[in-house]
Amino acid sequence: MKTKDIELAKSARLKSYSPYSNFQVGAALRTKSGKIYTGCNIENHGIQGICAERTAFAKAISDGEREFESITVVGAPKGEEPTEECMPCGYCRQFMSEFVDNDFKICIIDKDNNVKEFTINELLPYSFKL
Ligand SMILES: [Zn+2]
Secondary structure (H helix, E strand, O other): OOHHHHHHHHHHHOOOEOOOOOEEEEEEEEEOOOOEEEEEOEOOOOOOOEOHHHHHHHHHHHOOOOOEEEEEEEEEEOOOOOOOOOOOOHHHHHHHHOOOOOOOEEEEEOOOOOEEEEOHHHHOOOOOOO
């Protein structure tokens, strides 16, 4: 995880479409080849919105990427700076587990740009696998 990833996640967050929750999340997904794909949360009238993490993965995977190094996530209410860690939801944890191994770093940013790093096994122990 690098400073650039934090800045990209923050700028992606500002593109969030979240008129219902007014909670904006941005993510920066770094591939092992060094590319970075960003994502934001996108809501709608129903319940089928997509989180920033899965948006970033969808962009990367649909671009042919399959090997990932890290994801950096930042979130906060619209108009505010991040004041606490924005942890991936259960759906995103299960989704990410499909594409990452335990070397993958899940980086969560707080208001002081402090980084907490987690592995997928820490966030999703005993995950469902076919
Ligand atoms: Zn999620």
